[in-house]
Amino acid sequence: MRWGELLGDLAPSKRCVWVDQLRGWAVIVMIEVHVVNVWLPAALRPGWLNYLNGLVAPSFLMAAGFSLVLSTFRADGTLRPFWPDTARRLGFILLCAYALHAPGFTLADWTLMATPQELRELFKIDVLQCVVFSLLVLHGLARAFRNPKIFTGVALAIALIIPMVSPYLWAEGVADGLWLPIRGLFNGLPDRGVQALFPLFPWLAFPAFGAFLGGLYRTFRSLPQEEGRARWSEGRYLGGLFGLGLALCLGGGLLKEPWLWSGNWVQEGVVWRLHGWWGAFTWNELTALHNATLPSVAERLGWICMGGALMGCLERLRPHLPGPNLVEAASRESLLLYMLHLNLIFAVLLAPPVVGLTGWGWNSLGWTGTLLMTALVIGLNLAAGVAWQRVRETPDRMRSLQRAGVAVLSLWFLVGGWWGFRFYLQSPELAREPYRFLNAARIRKGLAPTPDGLARDPEEVQREALRRKVRLTLEDLERVRAR
Incomplete structure (x- = not known):
């Protein structure tokens, strides 16, 4: 497609390419974010990379809100039913979200290896929980107003109101003591x-703004008008999107x-507060x-x-090579890749036996090693996404593999860990978490018990690490000294 066709083609859009590209690249960069955060020391990360990585989750959330509008409202403005398909999909995503913060995927992790802190961590609000709860709010509003144009305006209002009231909910002490499963919905304070x-x-502002953009796209690009043509071409919409983004970026900056x-x-007593037009906050509150x-x-x-606008233009204009579209595969299999890369990094590559063999512990790689690790993890995940796309073409085979996967996970739950x-139990000196059996294991080895079972003597840890051929980093020893 050429520029003229992009600007002049008024055929109603059946699928939004730029959002597919945005979601796909967000998933790919999300993998890079986690690899960098794990293996590259913080001192080596430039500020621009941290800022770029900070755009990943907002992109993912905005794409989710955008897609909600197109999948919820029919062409005639009526609503598609929430049950069973949408409810089941959101329920499955929420199950995956909490599974990622569970003590583990095995019976051992939930019993002998579980700590009180790990059980509390189950209720941490991460990006998948945020996606589901945000979409539930937006679905509720869509069904309350039952009009796509009104809903589009309401979504924009929410995108403005939420960050306006958020600072007041981030004040120290707000929401403390609430029931832990809902406590994290209000702010990010510990x-x-x-x-x-x-x-x-x-x-919530990001999916709400995405829903606003989705409402505009539905009106100007998806719905046929006179002679079956859309109001705007794809190029015009993307140009408007870029202009809106430029205005938001400049104004916000x-x-x-x-x-x-x-x-x-x-100064109020012993506390200093900054009194501005929108309230009074302490230094700690402002930095948070x-x-x-x-x-x-x-x-x-x-x-x-x-x-997103640039991605949409490039995808439309670039020559399409033979073979699978890796970014599209990442977009369509975003949940699979999200779950897969986190388990690959945190459950496999950072497992104590693997770290002991490779030395690839936290912050242990420089730029070269981190780039190679990033390429490896992204490559494995994209290969899995493309492979699963092919499996989807044969529904019977897909269901058979899903049943096999459930069986393997069930077996792993019983025997793994x-x-x-x-x-x-044999090397309590090397434990990083206060497991309940550590002091009994220490006494059996002739070691003095400690308040939480964790070793306090770096020499004790080094001796056991040498015996078990486990590599230790300076941070490991500093952590022992700090206990």
Whole structure:
């Protein structure tokens, strides 16, 4: 397709290419984010990379909100039923979300290897929980208003209101003590050792803004008008999207610092608070909510919109090579790749026996090693995504493999994880978590018990690591000294 065709083609859109590209690239970069955060020391990460990586989750959330509109409203404006397909899909995603923060996937992990903190971590609000709860809110609003145009306006209002009220919910003490499963929906402040990564305030703003864009796309690109043509061409929509993104990015970037830090510092007893036009906050509160303000959200939405517009143009204009579209496969199998890469990194590559053999512990690789690891993990995940796309072409085979997978997971739940218990039973000095059996294991080895069973003597840890041929990093020893 050429530029003229992109700008002049008024055929109604059947599938939104730019959102597919945005979601696919978000998944790919998300894998890079986790690899970098695990293996590249923080001191080596440049600021621009941290900012770019910080756009991944907002992109994923915005794409989810965008798709909701197109999948919820029919062409005549009526609603598709929520039950059973949508409800089951969201329920499955939520199950996967909590499974990732479960103590483990085995009976051993849930019993002898479980710690109170790990059980509390089950209720951490991560990106998948944020996706599901945000979509549930938007689905409820869609069914409350039952009109796609009104819903589009409501979604925009929510995208504005949520970051406006978020700073007040991020004040110290707000929501503390609430029932732990819902505590993390309000803010990302730590409570009882659990800190939400993606609370609805302000993260609900991203899927809400995506729903607003989806409503516009439905009106101007998907619905046929006179003579069966859409109101806008794809090029015009993408141009408007880029312009909107540029305005949001410039406006948010200019207002971000003054919005947060303008005002006068006033001492109230022993506490200093910055009194601004939108409230009074302590230094700790302001530093915690720097990503929760309206300008910060707007700036990130701007970059995402501009990036999505460019991706849509490039995908339409580039020559299409033979073979599978890897980005499209990542987009369509986003949940599979999300679950797969996290388990590959945290359950396999960071497993104590693997780290002991390879030395690939946390922050143990430089740039070269991290880039190679990133390429390896991304390559394996994309290969899995493409392979599963092919499996989907044969539904009977897909269901057979799914049943086999459930059987393997069930068997793994019963028999897996016990070697970890045996390892720490024999070498309690090397444990990093306060398992309940550690002091009994220490006494059996003639070691003095400790308050939580964890070793306090670095020499003790080094001796056992040498005996078991486990590689230790300086951070491992510093962690022991800090206990």
